[in-house]
Amino acid sequence: MTDTRSISDASPSLVRFDINHPEYDAVIEADTAFWSLVRKDVSAEILTDPGFLQKIAENRTGFADEMDHLRFGLVPSAVYFNPTERCNLNCTYCYLPEDMRRHGRHMSKEQLVEALDLLLAYFHRQMPPGVKPQLIFHGSEPMLNKANVFATIEHFKDDYIFGIQTNGTLLDSDAVEFITSRGISLGLSLDGPTAEITNRTRHTFSGHGIHDRVIEVMESLRGYQNYSVITTVTTENLGHLTEMVELFHSLEVPTCMLNQVRCTLPGGQKVRPSDEEFTKAYTEALERTHELYRETGRKLVVANFANIVLAVVAPTARRLMCDISPCGGGRCFFAVNARGDLFPCSEFIGLPKFNGGNLFSGGLETCFQTSAFQNVTQRKIEEIDECGSCPIRHFCGAPCPAEAHELNGAINQRGAFCEFYKDQVRYVLRLIADGRENDFLWDNWDKGIPTVFDMNMS
Ligand code: SF4
Numbered sequence: 001m002t003d004t005r006s007i008s009d010a011s012p013s014l015v016r017f018d019i020n021h022p023e024y025d026a027v028i029e030a031d032t033a034f035w036s037l038v039r040k041d042v043s044a045e046i047l048t049d050p051g052f053l054q055k056i057a058e059n060r061t062g063f064a065d066e067m068d069h070l071r072f073g074l075v076p077s078a079v080y081f082n083p084t085e086r087c088n089l090n091c092t093y094c095y096l097p098e099d100m101r102r103h104g105r106h107m108s109k110e111q112l113v114e115a116l117d118l119l120l121a122y123f124h125r126q127m128p129p130g131v132k133p134q135l136i137f138h139g140s141e142p143m144l145n146k147a148n149v150f151a152t153i154e155h156f157k158d159d160y161i162f163g164i165q166t167n168g169t170l171l172d173s174d175a176v177e178f179i180t181s182r183g184i185s186l187g188l189s190l191d192g193p194t195a196e197i198t199n200r201t202r203h204t205f206s207g208h209g210i211h212d213r214v215i216e217v218m219e220s221l222r223g224y225q226n227y228s229v230i231t232t233v234t235t236e237n238l239g240h241l242t243e244m245v246e247l248f249h250s251l252e253v254p255t256c257m258l259n260q261v262r263c264t265l266p267g268g269q270k271v272r273p274s275d276e277e278f279t280k281a282y283t284e285a286l287e288r289t290h291e292l293y294r295e296t297g298r299k300l301v302v303a304n305f306a307n308i309v310l311a312v313v314a315p316t317a318r319r320l321m322c323d324i325s326p327c328g329g330g331r332c333f334f335a336v337n338a339r340g341d342l343f344p345c346s347e348f349i350g351l352p353k354f355n356g357g358n359l360f361s362g363g364l365e366t367c368f369q370t371s372a373f374q375n376v377t378q379r380k381i382e383e384i385d386e387c388g389s390c391p392i393r394h395f396c397g398a399p400c401p402a403e404a405h406e407l408n409g410a411i412n413q414r415g416a417f418c419e420f421y422k423d424q425v426r427y428v429l430r431l432i433a434d435g436r437e438n439d440f441l442w443d444n445w446d447k448g449i450p451t452v453f454d455m456n457m458s
């Protein structure tokens, strides 16, 4: 763990970070994730200004404690659960082996109930009384085992907060009614504003498109607030992200994600966009969501970006745990496959080396101590060569360990999108300089979040 006493005793070590703003630079203390915007004409001298340094020094223990808790003090409170190995699609970038998706097994209702009983007992041992764990049915495609999944949700309706991440193709009107009437969190996937673009990466094994089916489901979800749509950004849809957010906004999608493709397996690596092109397309799409908000008064929150805004303005309010080291895999949540095998995160399910045990053979308690899990949960950004001196390391986290392992040969390497992260943080800081950051966040995101320290250096 970080030694917060040594942080508070040492002098703040600030660096200037150019955010490409006409009036402001940022100064950042990387160890504590403290930052301030300062006018360009004084940003060099502020780094050694005794009054400024004194104010930071007085608050460093608080910053460090907060970061320390976020990085090392949380316990697992969620699980991604695959109720089947099969999928009806063959997406270009899928991280699960094709043979498993074509011929794998379903879990029976009895196995699902046994598994959720075991998980519930574990969460009760970890979490404060009265707090419900989250369980997200995940893929492969969980709706291929829909009857058993829905029966299991009914069985445990008072015990878990449920979510379903699905490709959407198997959601008929009864399924939509089941999900929306229970307030279940629903995640869909769509990669293009038109069928031609979506079908480049998301299609059946025989090559048939699924775009129109997913749009039908999205139409039926108008007005439902507990759902989101993931777009995986690849070379195949990079030029269409602005149209993508226009489509989502027109369909009243409350939240979307524009996620960079994970380059964990070769399929993802083949459609990896360059950092520069991705940054350009992504910021254009974000600016378009802002225009739409100004024009209509209705937000389309891009959750993966909102999470970076929160990482900067209120680290403890983050909702996603990829952009911090150690990431959330194996410490805030974990994954269970359809055989009961345990992994730090779904991203590792295709990598047997990261199997930490089996739920049904009593592996839950011990799996967190296995090297399969510890290698992920002990991955510290300070120990990654290029990241140790990076000023934005606690806003980035060098995701993703699975991607780093497969793409760059070791878990203690960077992932695929380093320059994109730097540009993303620059953009967040420019929004803050211009007073626009709240327009990109969920309404009331800060309800109940205390301000640890606020230093306004205009
Ligand atoms: S960074 Fe990768 S392993 Fe960690 S939580 Fe995100 S997807 Fe999972």
Ligand code: SF4
Residues within 6 Å of the ligand: 381, 386, 387, 390, 391, 392, 393, 394, 396, 397, 398, 399, 414, 415, 417, 418, 419, 421, 422
């Ligand atoms: S991956 Fe790049 S941006 Fe992220 S912490 Fe490492 S050096 Fe910094």
